[in-house]
Amino acid sequence: MNWKQTVSSDNDYIFRYRIDEANNKEGGKCNSRLDLVKKHLQSILDIVIPCSGDSEIRIDGFKLMNDRSLIHGLYDQDNESAASSGRKILESPLFREAMRESGGGERNGQGSSFRSIKNAALYEPTVEYIQRLLQGLLDLVELESHGKIVKVDAFRLKDLSQWVEESSCDPADMLGYLATRCNCNCVFCYNKGCPPSLALTNPSKSPDEEFREVQTRLKYFYPEKKKNLFTSLGSSFEAFIHPHFREVLQEVRKKSDKLIRITTNGSTLTEEMIDYLLGFNPLHLDVALHSSSTHRRQRLMHDKTPEIAIKSLPLLRKAGIPYNIVIVPWPDGSPEEMLDDMEKTIDYADENDAHLVEISLPGYSKYFSERELFDHDFTWEAIARKVKDIRYKYQVPIVIRPAMYEERLFCNQKNLPEVIGIVKGSPGSDSSLQPGDILTKIGSNVIHNRPQARTLLSILQKNEIESVAIEVLRKGRTLDLLLNLNKTSYPYSRDIDTHLGIIFMGTGLRGGYLESLEYLIEKKGAKNILFLTSILIKPLLEKVMLESPFFRGRAIDIKVAVPPNRFLGGNICMGDLLVVQDYIDYIKDYINSTDVKPDLVVIPSSPFNLSGWGRDLTGRVYMDIERETEVPVEILECQTIYD
Numbered sequence: 158m159n160w161k162q163t164v165s166s167d168n169d170y171i172f173r174y175r176i177d178e179a180n181n182k183e184g185g186k187c188n189s190r191l192d193l194v195k196k197h198l199q200s201i202l203d204i205v206i207p208c209s210g211d212s213e214i215r216i217d218g219f220k221l222m223n224d225r226s227l228i229h230g231l232y233d234q235d236n237e238s239a240a241s242s243g244r245k246i247l248e249s250p251l252f253r254e255a256m257r258e259s260g261g262g263e264r265n266g267q268g269s270s271f272r273s274i275k276n277a278a279l280y281e282p283t284v285e286y287i288q289r290l291l292q293g294l295l296d297l298v299e300l301e302s303h304g305k306i307v308k309v310d311a312f313r314l315k316d317l318s319q320w321v322e323e324s325s326c327d328p329a330d331m332l333g334y335l336a337t338r339c340n341c342n343c344v345f346c347y348n349k350g351c352p353p354s355l356a357l358t359n360p361s362k363s364p365d366e367e368f369r370e371v372q373t374r375l376k377y378f379y380p381e382k383k384k385n386l387f388t389s390l391g392s393s394f395e396a397f398i399h400p401h402f403r404e405v406l407q408e409v410r411k412k413s414d415k416l417i418r419i420t421t422n423g424s425t426l427t428e429e430m431i432d433y434l435l436g437f438n439p440l441h442l443d444v445a446l447h448s449s450s451t452h453r454r455q456r457l458m459h460d461k462t463p464e465i466a467i468k469s470l471p472l473l474r475k476a477g478i479p480y481n482i483v484i485v486p487w488p489d490g491s492p493e494e495m496l497d498d499m500e501k502t503i504d505y506a507d508e509n510d511a512h513l514v515e516i517s518l519p520g521y522s523k524y525f526s527e528r529e530l531f532d533h534d535f536t537w538e539a540i541a542r543k544v545k546d547i548r549y550k551y552q553v554p555i556v557i558r559p560a561m562y563e564e565r566l567f568c569n570q571k572n573l574p575e576v577i578g579i580v581k582g583s584p585g586s587d588s589s590l591q592p593g594d595i596l597t598k599i600g601s602n603v604i605h606n607r608p609q610a611r612t613l614l615s616i617l618q619k620n621e622i623e624s625v626a627i628e629v630l631r632k633g634r635t636l637d638l639l640l641n642l643n644k645t646s647y648p649y650s651r652d653i654d655t656h657l658g659i660i661f662m663g664t665g666l667r668g669g670y671l672e673s674l675e676y677l678i679e680k681k682g683a684k685n686i687l688f689l690t691s692i693l694i695k696p697l698l699e700k701v702m703l704e705s706p707f708f709r710g711r712a713i714d715i716k717v718a719v720p721p722n723r724f725l726g727g728n729i730c731m732g733d734l735l736v737v738q739d740y741i742d743y744i745k746d747y748i749n750s751t752d753v754k755p756d757l758v759v760i761p762s763s764p765f766n767l768s769g770w771g772r773d774l775t776g777r778v779y780m781d782i783e784r785e786t787e788v789p790v791e792i793l794e795c796q797t798i799y800d
């Protein structure tokens with residue numbers, strides 16, 4: 158028997174240690190999660206010397222991944238204040254504009270289910286960290302209570318006020334916790350195609366237990382302080398059918414007067430429900446109507462009472478509740494039938510003053526279907542062409558998601574500040590602005606591209622000014638127009654519209670991203686760069702790089718490449734849905750097939766933007782890409798590009 162096979166016997170001497178505050182390095186308790194990280198790092202650094210290559214590194218501080226503007230000192234005298242304030246630094250031009258909410262958990266009451274660690278790893282990695290720490294400790298020690306060994310198999314968060322952190326406090330999130338079931342069964346429901354390793358979901362609970370969780374979350378929901386318990390969202394079914402929907406809506410409205418935006422399949426939007434909702438304005442609904450035909454809606458969604466959703470449009474208009482219409486043109490029946498139904502549904506939405514129509518191009522993962530369900534290129538192009546042909550017939554703006562697909566297909570000139578729609582009742586609609594106009598000036602600012610136009614318009618939207626002069630190019634002629642910012646009506650709403658009701662073909666690519674890329678390349682002194690993006694962004698990116706003086710005439714080899722989405726498979730082509738393993742696989746394949754090892758890999762941050770903690774959809778941290786491929790990886794800070 159070797160030492161590894163030896164098992165302890167009752168006769169062994171027992172090395173007993175008390176769990177005592179006095180034994181703590183700092184001689185005090187952990188007062189926050191930050192303290193816990195700090196004390197753990199201090200303990201590790203008492204045992205190991207971190208190295209980079211052959212060099213030893215002295216570590217005296219750390220940053221949390223969800224806020225890189227703060228360095229937390231490891232050995233400050235005044236730990237309390239150092240932990241709470243940190244040192245503010247201007248790290249680089251890539252500095253994050255804003256972080257999404259993070260932090261927090263739920264104290265399990267009697268009969269509470271266990272929560273998903275994967276989900277916590279995505280939204281509050283400290284919980285996963287505690288789990289690993291406890292697992293490690295329990296591998297080495299046994300815990301005692303009054304001289305007896307106690308077996309520990311779970312932990313719970315102790316004082317929830319310690320888990321409250323910065324948050325945008327979107328009231329809709331509270332209703333999102335109720336969206337755990339659906340009364341329809343759409344043939345294309347994306348929930349059926351979720352991989353088991355997705356970090357977004359929590360184990361299912363009873364409606365009453367969900368209600369108890371939301372009640373607790375509401376207790377720690379402080380919109381005026383912009384603080385909240387950490388989120389654990391993920392379900393995207395139908396909130397309206399939850400038995401506690403009305404109670405939660407009432408409580409949410411008591412706590413926040415902000416706009417509540419709810420996505421619904423419309424099946425519960427009876428006259429009575431819409432009357433009830435009127436008491437909770439400002440509201441905005443995204444109605445997944447999919448079809449205005451009772452027969453087709455029944456066929457596609459298995460909605461038992463399709464007429465309720467269809468009839469809800471005039472009722473919403475009458476009640477003054479703005480709504481968007483969502484259509485997934487699913488290739489069911491002939492392509493002609495699908496396109497004809499899409500047009501009729503847009504027609505109906507336009508007739509009933511919808512705020513906007515969103516055409517969501519049909520997608521599915523390999524978990525939804527292993528076999529090809531339809532000709533992807535043919536179907537997407539047919540839908541986009543139809544939308545392009547009919548768009549200007551209607552007053553309601555029609556957008557395609559992902560918008561970049563349409564731009565890639567039809568627009569030779571990328572990033573153009575071209576108006577593709579104007580929300581009825583908006584400042585844009587009152588100004589004789591027309592779809593097809595290209596914005597050339599806003600106020601005295603000359604407009605060069607779409608992101609610039611959007612930024613200026615959203616600044617104006619938040620301002621109290623009464624009017625602004627704009628200049629547009631229409632069929633080769635320059636026109637001067639005036640936007641009256643105060644003369645607005647239904648369905649425009651200052652709460653939901655961000656660009657004065659002017660709709661563009663997606664976000665476009667910000668010039669700032671290219672500057673950030675240049676900064677990263679210079680910082681690393683890289684000469685051979687692999688930039689990983691999506692098939693939708695690649696043409697636009699290559700074009701702006703070609704035009705950039707930074708890349709012209711330089712001894713820099715930059716290759717823009719598209720890793721396939723093996724994780725989700727199917728016809729998924731959005732870069733934001735790539736996961737860490739997709740990047741690792743692609744980089745390894747690239748090195749093997751080209752025999753070239755890049756000296757820098759750059760990846761846009763959008764696949765890791767979910768929680769601010771740099772995690773992908775599976776809860777895995779992006780740093781694993783560099784660890785596994787041994788190629789330096791930099792993240793290019795950017796917002797989710799399509800909208």
Ligand code: SF4
Pocket residue numbers: 339340341342343345346347348393394395422445458
């Ligand atoms: S309405 Fe939405 S959640 Fe419900 S089955 Fe259809 S796609 Fe899925």
